[in-house]
Amino acid sequence: MLKVTINQEECISCGACWSDCPEFFEESEEGTSQIVEQYRVDGDPTRGEAPDNLEDCVRTAAEGCAVEAIQIE
Numbered sequence: 001m002l003k004v005t006i007n008q009e010e011c012i013s014c015g016a017c018w019s020d021c022p023e024f025f026e027e028s029e030e031g032t033s034q035i036v037e038q039y040r041v042d043g044d045p046t047r048g049e050a051p052d053n054l055e056d057c058v059r060t061a062a063e064g065c066a067v068e069a070i071q072i073e
C-alpha cells in the first residue's frame with residue numbers, strides 16, 4: 001500500500017496524472033488533480049491510499065508530474 005498526497009496549490013492542471021492513472025486520480029471541479037473517492041483517507045480528496053494493484057500507475061503518475069505535486073511514501 002502506498003500513501004499519496006496531492007499538493008493542489010502546486011498542481012498546474014496539466015492532466016498527466018489522471019491520464020496515466022485514471023483509476024486513482026481525477027480532475028476536481030477546480031481543474032486540479034484529486035484522488036477518486038474510493039481511495040481517499042477521511043474523505044480528503046488530497047490524501048489517499050493506493051492498493052497494491054495500483055501502485056505502479058500511481059508511481060508513474062507521481063514521477064510524471066512536472067511540478068512534483070504528488071508525494072508518495
Ligand code: SF4
Nearest residue numbers: 011012014015017065
Ligand atoms: S500531473 Fe501534477 S500538475 Fe498535472 S494534473 Fe497531476 S498533480 Fe496536477
